[in-house]
Amino acid sequence: MGLKEIPLLFVLAGLVLYVTLAGADFGAGFWQLVAGRGERGERIREHAHDAMAPVWEANHVWLIFVLTVFWTGYPTAFGSIASTLAVPLFIAAIGIIFRGAAYALRAGTTSLREQSAVDTAFSISSVLTPFALGTVIGAIADERVPVGNAAGDMFSSWLNLTAVTIGVLAVVISAYLAAVYLAADAVRAGDAELEQAFRRRALGTGVVAGALAVVGLVVLHHETHHLYHELVAGRGLPALIVSVLAGLATLVLVVVRRYELSRYTAALAVAAIVAGWALAQEPVLLPGLTVSQAAAPHDTLVAIVVAVVGGGLILFPSLALLFSLTLRGHIGYIGGGPASAEQLPDGGPTSGGVRGVVARSSTGLLVRAAGACLVGALGFLTAADAGWAHVIGVLSLVGFIVLGVCAALPLALQEDSAAGD
Amino acid sequence: MIAALIGTALGPVQQHYLDEARQMQALSFAVHIPLVCFGVAFPAMVLLAEWLHLRTGDDLYRTLARRWTRIMVALFAIGVITGTILSFEMGLLWPNFTATFGDVFGLGFAIEGFSFFLEAIFIGIYVYGWERMPPRWHLLSGLPIVFTGFSGSMMVIAVNGWMNHPSGFKLVNGKTTDVHPWAALFGNRFFWHELVHMYIAAFIVAGFVVAAAYAVGRLRGNWGRYERIALAIPLTIAALAAPAQLLVGDWAARTVATDQPTKLAAMEGLQKTTKGASEHVLGWYDAKTGDIKWGIEIPYLLSLLSTHDPNGRVQGLDAVPAADRPPVNVERFAFQTMVGIGTLLALIGVLTLLVRWRRRRLPQSVWFYRALVVAGPLSLVCLIAGWVTTEVGRQPWVVYGVMRTADAVTGAGGVPVGYAVLALVYVGVAVALAWILRRLARSPLAPHADPQPTTQV
Missing domain, CATH: 1.20.1630 (Formate dehydrogenase/DMSO reductase fold)
Incomplete structure (x- = not known):
């Protein structure tokens, strides 16, 4: 064989x-x-x-x-x-x-x-x-x-x-x-x-x-x-x-x-x-x-x-x-096993938690970094033609999306205090 | 271009229903690809919600992640079966393609099989592990789903990139020799733009479709904190991905201009090789005269876009015999649909981001939410139009410049019967899927699971 x-x-x-x-x-x-x-x-x-x-x-x-x-x-x-x-x-x-x-x-x-x-x-x-x-x-x-x-x-x-x-x-x-x-x-x-x-x-x-x-x-x-x-x-x-x-x-x-x-x-x-x-x-x-x-x-x-x-x-x-x-039954069809309450993080909905996320990330800085990434992508992906430049361009674009989500998301999540629906 | 095909592994056959075989493949693909978007992008959104729960302790995110998990698993199950149909069709519809070139491209699917395997395993662990695993471990068990979603798309698109820009083998009397599968699949400069384009498209589609579902709710007055957050997460992702996609699309078009000039000529309806070519928006390609009728002409734009030089030379359809050209109007219409909708989605994205940035909130206009409701289905149309552009534009070749689709098709009878049965079954699956998604959207979590959050309307 x-x-x-x-x-x-x-x-x-x-x-x-x-x-x-x-x-x-x-x-x-x-x-x-x-x-x-x-x-x-x-x-x-x-x-x-x-x-x-x-x-x-x-x-x-x-x-x-x-x-x-x-x-x-x-x-x-x-x-x-x-x-x-x-x-x-x-x-x-x-x-x-x-x-x-x-x-x-x-x-x-x-x-x-x-x-x-x-x-x-x-x-x-x-x-x-x-x-x-x-x-x-x-x-x-x-x-x-x-x-x-x-x-x-x-x-x-x-x-x-x-x-x-x-x-x-x-x-x-x-x-x-x-x-x-x-x-x-x-x-x-x-x-x-x-x-x-x-x-x-x-x-x-x-x-x-x-x-x-x-x-x-x-x-x-x-x-x-x-x-x-x-x-x-x-x-x-x-x-x-x-x-x-x-x-x-x-x-x-x-x-x-x-x-x-x-x-x-x-x-x-x-x-x-x-x-x-x-x-x-x-x-x-x-x-x-x-x-x-x-x-x-x-x-x-x-x-x-x-x-x-x-x-x-x-x-x-x-x-x-x-x-x-x-x-071992660690996973299974929903079947209502012991819903181990002690494993849940304590505390209910706390708006302080959301603000915590926001506070830990400086939104203005993130927006500027995302903008810089977008400019980089324009330069390396759109203007340039070399393969290595495209790699940098794609990475910049991914950076733009990820930084953008980090900047924009907390605003939406904490909005209830501002907009008050 | 590699020398035209001399022979195939299984020899020539007569197939009267080549177009039906093509349509059956296209149907299977059009059903599968939206589910792929959810397989690739939705787990990331679910994990984001779960991570927010662990980070803030707010049970609302947990409820959101759990409800989305149920949607994710239903869509994944349907995606598993529609994907299986595609792999069967590699043999059932195109046996001569697989028989002749399986040794060149097959490796990509074999590795994709492993990727898919891991995805299935960790989806099983993640979905059935809610409540039973420690929260942090549960979140971690979801990460492989995101990775394998990416690696799986990478493998499949490596094969598609190879079909569009084949290399890594020689063909002698219908037998491949000098085969280098790794180089054929991954040493191919053509597939990177396809991969990035598709991966970002997955986030656009999943983002807009999920956002559209909650936009419908908002228009019906269903708008509490839960719904707003459930809309904000996918909308934010899609709003950033959609403008970014314009840059990737531009990159893709330039690569096509270099590597598949005939495809680009069909996308643009450009008859003659031209310096300083104009771009035509809308209109109809007249095969007799080779002109675009009723189109809006923008001088020099096509040359500028594809060569970065307003007087650059763009190859026309007449560079190849008529038998080697794709159907121009189908190709053009699909391409313009994709670009048009993609631009619209990018505008919605930019608008969302502007309102978010200037006013620090979601848009409030009812028209914005009406636009979102339309954007969901439109993003699916855009996705499929994009795949029509790349796949119809490859015709009449299955392996670009090497093997014609007509030489790849099966010699077996009954293609129309199979097509009809599959179409009926898929209609049934679509109805069933619609039913279950409505059910999941309405029904609360199972009674023994979380209590209903008070914030929910």
């Missing part, structure tokens, strides 16, 4: 993270859809939303990561896939719009009835999106995407037995991951009834997911025999074994209520499936196109590695912060 494969590893890792993290988000939408009526249904919907609301945007970005690294590292393959599989990708995109809109809209709902209406209306997308994205994976695995601009069939490329099976599997895995996550979350919230509800759902969908995986192998045997052979007897076999073991371990952990641990084994099972697929298909990316043929030139590959490693060094600590704050 060399430099040409490294971006593909990033893409596959991003895919595993997207399936396990955002998959749980779509799965939560699935459980909202089938939660049923009445108070109990509403509680399930409520719980599914509250658990996901702070993290869904961050989870969703893994898809953007997968797309951008893929089109930078393997542009020809990306163009071929996106044009042939335009229909399922477009369906997934529309589903993502609905899913995101549901979160935005919910912020404006005032009653439970409105909330559940929003949830139900948008939960359909939670099934559509993983299904459509699953068929995309299936179509690639089934060698239905030739190199070229929309060279494959617009419909039969993804509406075939292999692709549809993987699409359905994606939906079930999402529902399963969500149930495990929500059960764990219910334990943290100390809600035994909800925990039971999601534990049952986790076990049920876990068994279904396992059965579907077996069906998937049978389908592969008939439809894509080469891949099947590599998976059960070739390079993919170790990964397949790991996946089966991790899947079984997950079920056992759910039975014994070790939900937190079971999330990791579930992720491992998903990762092993993806790894098995990659190993079985390697070195071919698309029919007639190997990974190294598809790879971008050397400088671009190096740039991707630098960007991903550098970005990861900032990203992962931030993500860890988000998840640890969420898990």
Whole structure:
């Protein structure tokens, strides 16, 4: 393995993270859809939303990561896939719009009835999106995407037995991951009834997911025999074994209520499936196109590695912060936690405070400095033509705006004493 | 200009609906870009309000910051999805563009992905951390949102700058070779003016739109201390940014004159390469005669503006074949709309600052607030007109002088169907967004949150 494969590893890792993290988000939408009526249904919907609301945007970005690294590292393959599989990708995109809109809209709902209406209306997308994205994976695995601009069939490329099976599997895995996550979350919230509800759902969908995986192998045997052979007897076999073991371990952990641990084994099972697929298909990316043929030139590959490693060094600590704050309850869906009054600065509205801000900054001086910056910008940005002069000009302009705000804002804020509305 | 395209990565296709594909892209972009302004500029205003609360202890600022936070998160969520649509469309509509040049420009989007990632993470922490984190830490958790808003725009505009002024690669038989992505994206002198222009535009748009919302309230008699401060913060920022934007716009136009002379010629409707060229305000470009009809002519101004010499030489449309020119009237109309509205917004800004400086208060005339109400939507029109100017002016090229948009488009069928579905969905999203913003504006904070401040009307 060399430099040409490294971006593909990033893409596959991003895919595993997207399936396990955002998959749980779509799965939560699935459980909202089938939660049923009445108070109990509403509680399930409520719980599914509250658990996901702070993290869904961050989870969703893994898809953007997968797309951008893929089109930078393997542009020809990306163009071929996106044009042939335009229909399922477009369906997934529309589903993502609905899913995101549901979160935005919910912020404006005032009653439970409105909330559940929003949830139900948008939960359909939670099934559509993983299904459509699953068929995309299936179509690639089934060698239905030739190199070229929309060279494959617009419909039969993804509406075939292999692709549809993987699409359905994606939906079930999402529902399963969500149930495990929500059960764990219910334990943290100390809600035994909800925990039971999601534990049952986790076990049920876990068994279904396992059965579907077996069906998937049978389908592969008939439809894509080469891949099947590599998976059960070739390079993919170790990964397949790991996946089966991790899947079984997950079920056992759910039975014994070790939900937190079971999330990791579930992720491992998903990762092993993806790894098995990659190993079985390697070195071919698309029919007639190997990974190294598809790879971008050397400088671009190096740039991707630098960007991903550098970005990861900032990203992962931030993500860890988000998840640890969420898990420890330092942040959460408004849910009226202990509004620690002692943390608030003492004292109510004091006009003296505002005057303090004003007094600390001499307005006349600020106005003059802002004016000087504006004159500087006129000289360096407008009159001059050199690049270095423009840098000074832009900085002067920024100085003008910032100093201007500092000068003008306090006047507006203290105005009530003068204007007396 | 680099030698014209010899081949593309995926080969030629027939696409009957090229214009529909263009319109679908333009629609997606026009929906997304106002939300970007709020993603970039609004967090700074929210943080300013929160900082004022920490500085003064006045709970009014805290209420303001919390209410704005709810607006910010709703707009961010919609911005996330409309942005995702744009990244899908890179493949769905323009697969040959991405297939041929993804290795040159893609890095910008990959880094932008990280930027966006961090923004999403810290928005999550900031929004759901109200009341649960120590105040100072909460304020700090908002700062990365402001930084990533800037770095994200920088990455996307680096790609746009590269599309307008491509370099950092060679193209041989449809394959890129000798690719230097860092140099292509960041060693490009063309993108700096675009970045500054867009970043300041974000503050103008967010400032005027938010100010317009409270101006509506004032006209309806909804005017207490809370509303006045909620109007003063965005208005002050926009009032300073709008005049500053004139200087940046002038800089941008001069860069376009140097690097994309045909775009400038289309913006001005200048047919022949001219020394001492006149500027025409308003009017209509007649493609047959190459003249501007019914325009107001200002002699020597175009040469003076673009070369700093009243007798300077300005390249005309006739320097390139007709097939390589953008649609002149669309381009001219968009450009004049942007300049006209931008100047109007700058005047409102200067007026605000003058009244503030001389009389030490906000303007009191009802006409000022009526103008503000109009300025909000106008700033959005101005923003979109500006992007039409740069994007339509780039046509017929997707990569200026290298790849035509017609060669970038997908060969897949069903473009009009996708366009119709997306348009319908976006109408729905717009209605939903309007509904939720009205709700958020009316409803008080959740009952378990802060008590209503007495100052609120």
